Amino acid sequence: MERRLFNPREWSVLLIVALAAVIWLALSRSGPGGTRAIVERGGEIVLSRELEGLKAPETVEIEGENGVSLRVELSEEGARVSETNCADRTCQRTGLITRAGESAVCLPGRIVLWLEGPKTGRKLDAETY
Amino acid sequence: MRKKAGFAALSGLLAALALTFSMLEGMLPPLPGMPPGAKLGLSNVVMMYAAGSLGLPWAMALAVIKGGFALLTRGVTAGAMSLSGGLLSTACAWAVLKKTRASFALTGMCGAMAHNAGQVLVAFWMMGPAVLGYGPVLILASLATGALTGAVLRVSLPQMERVSGFLVGKRP
Numbered sequence: 135m136e137r138r139l140f141n142p143r144e145w146s147v148l149l150i151v152a153l154a155a156v157i158w159l160a161l162s163r164s165g166p167g168g169t170r171a172i173v174e175r176g177g178e179i180v181l182s183r184e185l186e187g188l189k190a191p192e193t194v195e196i197e198g199e200n201g202v203s204l205r206v207e208l209s210e211e212g213a214r215v216s217e218t219n220c221a222d223r224t225c226q227r228t229g230l231i232t233r234a235g236e237s238a239v240c241l242p243g244r245i246v247l248w249l250e251g252p253k254t255g256r257k258l259d260a261e262t263y
Numbered sequence: 264m265r266k267k268a269g270f271a272a273l274s275g276l277l278a279a280l281a282l283t284f285s286m287l288e289g290m291l292p293p294l295p296g297m298p299p300g301a302k303l304g305l306s307n308v309v310m311m312y313a314a315g316s317l318g319l320p321w322a323m324a325l326a327v328i329k330g331g332f333a334l335l336t337r338g339v340t341a342g343a344m345s346l347s348g349g350l351l352s353t354a355c356a357w358a359v360l361k362k363t364r365a366s367f368a369l370t371g372m373c374g375a376m377a378h379n380a381g382q383v384l385v386a387f388w389m390m391g392p393a394v395l396g397y398g399p400v401l402i403l404a405s406l407a408t409g410a411l412t413g414a415v416l417r418v419s420l421p422q423m424e425r426v427s428g429f430l431v432g433k434r435p
Contacts, residue, residue, distance in 0.1 A: 139417045141366040148372070152406060159399035177391060200338065227299035237393040241340050241386060246393040 168234045168249025171213040173206060175199070176244045183208055185249075198243025206247055213247055214238065269430035274313075274321055276426070278328050281309040285329065285345075289337075298400040303408050307352060307374050308415045312423050314357035326353045340389070344382045351381035371413025375405035 173181035173196055181194060191209040193216065198204060204225065205217040212232035215225040220242050228238040234251025284306040294303065306329065314322040326349035334342025355377035359370045379401040386394040 155399040155402035224300040
């Protein structure tokens with residue numbers, strides 16, 4: 135039997151994979167808004183800034199490893215990498231991140247910009263006495 | 264003797280082709296609509312063909328050469344990512360091609376997903392759990408790029424078979 139380009143019998147498998155990815159994506163985007171921006175370099179926190187109450191966008195220069203530097207822009211809406219000298223620009227192209235747990239990653243510079251959500255305890259699903 | 268030399272020549276040709284594709288792809292601007300960091304993965308076409316024609320050990324050797332090239336030209340991070348992605352996707356393509364009758368598109372998709380999984384594993388090890396957020400977008404991108412690389416393999420297969428037939432004789 136000749137190997138085909140597409141096989142209709144495989145569509146169910148592909149549908150399940152695509153559906154699982156979409157659900158995963160939707161779940162990761164449905165979290166609470168990020169309230170604190172955190173920048174890690176090589177696993178160490180180098181910046182932690184509360185976003186609520188920021189009157190105007192604030193820019194911070196971050197020096198990464200391997201000569202990579204980034205400019206991080208923080209505002210009440212979220213955080214983004216606005217400029218980088220890294221050739222890949224993956225972190226910059228990620229754009230504005232607004233949800234808790236979302237991140238912009240620069241692998242060559244070993245830098246992660248991510249948002250932390252509201253501290254647990256403030257917004258509980260249920261309380262018992 | 265001729266068969267051995269032909270096999271070496273074919274391996275060299277495929278290695279050169281894979282490196283050329285991956286270099287050319289690095290020069291292209293990011294594809295519109297694709298998530299950041301996602302690539303078409305044209306060199307996977309060559310790696311899939313190598314997995315099917317040279318067998319697993321030689322195809323894995325090609326993946327190591329590709330990883331070594333990325334290490335020399337783009338640094339340790341890129342080298343580790345290329346090596347892990349390349350080894351995993353080549354092994355996956357070999358398994359799908361040799362053990363199943365899956366279509367070319369599904370083979371490409373499995374290879375692309377395995378490639379991304381290998382890269383995310385290395386990124387996870389280097390950067391921590393923040394990189395897992397890229398998981399779902401990379402899976403969706405793999406379905407699109409994998410279908411395309413599978414199609415390219417399907418189209419280019421007769422030509423590649425002709426070259427390998429000339430170098431190593433009829434395939435078993």
